[in-house]
Amino acid sequence: MKKTVRGTGIILLALLALFPLLFRVFSAITGIPIASSDSVQVNLVFMFSAVAGVITSAQDKQLSLGILNEIMPFGIRRIISPILTALTSAVLGVLFLSAGSELFMIFTPEERLWGIPLRLVFAFLPLMYLGMLYLLFASRESKIAPLAGFIIAVPLAAGPLAGIWWSLTGNAAPDFFNSVFNLWISVSHSLLWPIIGILVLAAAFGLPIFIAMSGIAYAAFSQGGGYVEMIPLEYYGILTDKSIAAIPLFTLAGYLLADGSAGKRLLEVVRESVGWLRGGPVIAAVIVATFFTTFTGASGVTILALGGLLTMILTGSGSSKANAQSLVTASGSIGMLFPPSLAVIIYGTTNIFSVDIYDLFKGSIIPGVLMALSMIGIGIFRDRGSKRGAFSLPNLLKALVKGLPELILPAGIVLGYFTGFFTLMETASFCAVYAFVLEVFIRRDFNIREAAAVALKSIPVAGGVLVIVGAAKAVAYFMVDAGIPFLLTDLVAAFVHSRLLFLFLLNILLILVGCFMDLYSAILVVSPLIVPVAESFGIHPVHTGVIFLTNLALGFLTPPVGMNLFIASYTFEKPVMKIARDVLPYLAAQFLILMLITYIPWFSTALL
Incomplete structure (x- = not known):
C-alpha cells in the first residue's frame, strides 16, 4: 500500500509537470485548443495534494510548531502525547465524515472531465483523511487515544452523517442524528473560544498546524449554523486554483x-x-x-x-x-x-x-x-x-x-x-x-530511479504546504463571511x-x-x-x-x-x-x- 501511494504521488507529479507544456505545444502546432485543459491540470493538483498529504503524514513531516514541547520535561510530554493523538483523530474523523457527506452533494454523477466522474476526483479528499486516520492508528502501539478521538468525532459529525444517510438511502436520517448535531452546535456556540484556545495550545505542543486550523474551522462553522461542509468545499476551491x-x-x-x-x-x-x-x-x-x-x-x-x-x-x-x-x-x-x-x-x-x-x-x-x-x-x-x-x-x-x-x-x-x-x-x-x-x-x-527518489523527497514539502493552504482557506472564508x-x-x-x-x-x-x-x-x-x-x-x-x-x-x-x-x-x-x-x-x-x-x-x- 505504501508503494502504491508513493507511486501514485510521483505519477501525478509527473503528469502535472508534463501536461502544461504538452498542451501548449499541441495547440501551437495544430492551432486547436485542448478542451478543458485548465480544468484537467487543476484537478490533477487537487488529487496530488490529497496523495501528498498522506505521504507527508506517513513520513511524519506535517508542519508543526511544538514550541512548548521542546522545553517540557519528558514526563509531561508523555501525558500530552496521547491527548494530541486523540485530538488529531477527532479532527480527522470529523473532516472525513464532512468530506464524505459533501462527496454526494458537490457533483452529480453526470459531471465528468475527460470522461472521468468529478465525484471520483473529489473522493481523493475523504480518502486522504481516511488514509491519515489509518496511519495514526497504525503508528501507535496503544490504540486507545486514536480510538477515543474517533469516538468523539462521530457525534460531532452527526450532521454530515445524516447527509450521508440521506444520500445512500434516499430517506431522511432518524431524528436522533439532528438532535445530537444541534446539541453540538449549541455547545460549540457557547464554548467556541475555549475550543480555539485548546487547539492553539495543542499546536504549541506539536499538534500539526493543519489539524489545529481544521479543528478551529470545524468549530467555527458549527457554531455559525452547522455548515461544516464548507470546509471540504473551500479545500477543493483553493486547491483547484491555477496559481496554487x-x-x-x-x-x-x-x-x-x-x-x-x-x-x-x-x-x-x-x-x-x-x-x-x-x-x-x-x-x-x-x-x-x-x-x-x-x-x-x-x-x-x-x-x-x-x-x-x-x-x-x-x-x-x-x-x-x-x-x-x-x-x-x-x-x-x-x-x-x-x-x-x-x-x-x-x-x-x-x-x-x-x-x-x-x-x-x-x-x-x-x-x-x-x-x-x-x-x-x-x-x-x-x-x-x-x-x-x-x-x-x-x-x-x-x-x-x-x-x-x-x-x-x-x-x-x-x-x-x-x-x-x-x-x-x-x-x-x-x-x-x-x-x-x-x-x-x-x-x-x-538516473531516473534516483530522480524519482528526489521527487518523492519534494512531495512532503509540497504536501505539508497544500494541506495547510486548504485548512487555512476554510478559516479565512469563515472570518470574511x-x-x-x-x-x-x-x-x-x-x-x-x-x-x-x-x-x-x-x-x-x-x-x-x-x-x-x-x-x-x-x-x-x-x-x-x-x-x-x-x-x-x-x-x-x-x-x-x-x-x-x-x-x-x-x-x-x-x-x-x-x-x-x-x-x-x-x-x-x-x-x-x-x-x-x-x-x-x-x-x-x-x-x-x-x-x-x-x-x-x-x-x-x-x-x-
Missing part, C-alpha cells in the same frame, strides 16, 4: 537542483566573477541561497541542502565558522521575495481581488535586492579573510560555459513569465521539466488616524505573526484581515503585500520560534540561542531594510 497548481512543480525543480550539482556550478560562476573581491564568497553564498529558496519555497530546505557546502566555501575563504553559518541562516528566507516565489503566489491567490500576482512579483524585486545587498554588506564587513585569488577571465569564461545550463533556468523564467509567453503554470512546468532533463540527461547527477475584516477596519479607523502610525503597528503585528505562525498559515489567515485595513489608509495593495512578505521573512529569524533558527541548529549542530546571537547583525540589517520599504512606497511600486 504551480507550488508542487517549483518545489520539485528546487529539490532536483539542490540535490544535484547545480549549487556547486552556480557557486563556481559567482566565485570566479566576484571571488577576487573582498567578500566575493559572501556574494556567492547569498546569491545561491536566495536562488534555491526562490525555487523550493522553503528557506529551511536551502539551509539543510546547501548549508554545509556554503559554510565550507566561506570558511575556506577565511571566514570564521560562526560568521559563515549565520550568513547562510540569515540569507535563507530572502528568496521568498523573488519570482517564482511560492509565498508571492499564495499571497496573490489569497487576495486575488486586491492584488495581481504579476504586479506583486514585480513589486517585490527591488525590496528583495535590497535585502540581499544588506546581507552581502554585513557579510563583507565581517569578512576578514585574505584567501582571495586574482581575477582570471579564462577561468570565469570556463565557469560560465560549465554553468550555462543552470543559468538558462532563471533567464528562462524571467523571459518566459514576465514577457507573457508562459502562464504561471507553464513557467512552473518548464522549471520542473528543465530541471529534470538537466540533472538526469545532461549532468547525469541522477463573519465580517471580521470590516470590524477590524472600523476598529483601527476609530483608534488609529495616522497612516505612518498604522504602518508602524502593522510591522510590529506582522513580526509577531512571523514568530508564532508558519508562513503559509499567516498569509492565508492574516493577510485577508490586513489588506482591507491598509486600503482604508490609501496604501497600494502591492506595497501592503511586500511589507507583509518582508515581515514574514524576518519572522524566520526572530526568536523564540523563528523556524530557520531551529533548522540551522539542527544542520550546524549548535544550540539555538548561539545561532540566534550570531544572526543578530543580519537581523538588524534586515529590519532597517524593512523600515525603508515600509515608509518609502517607491521601492515596491517603481516597477509597476
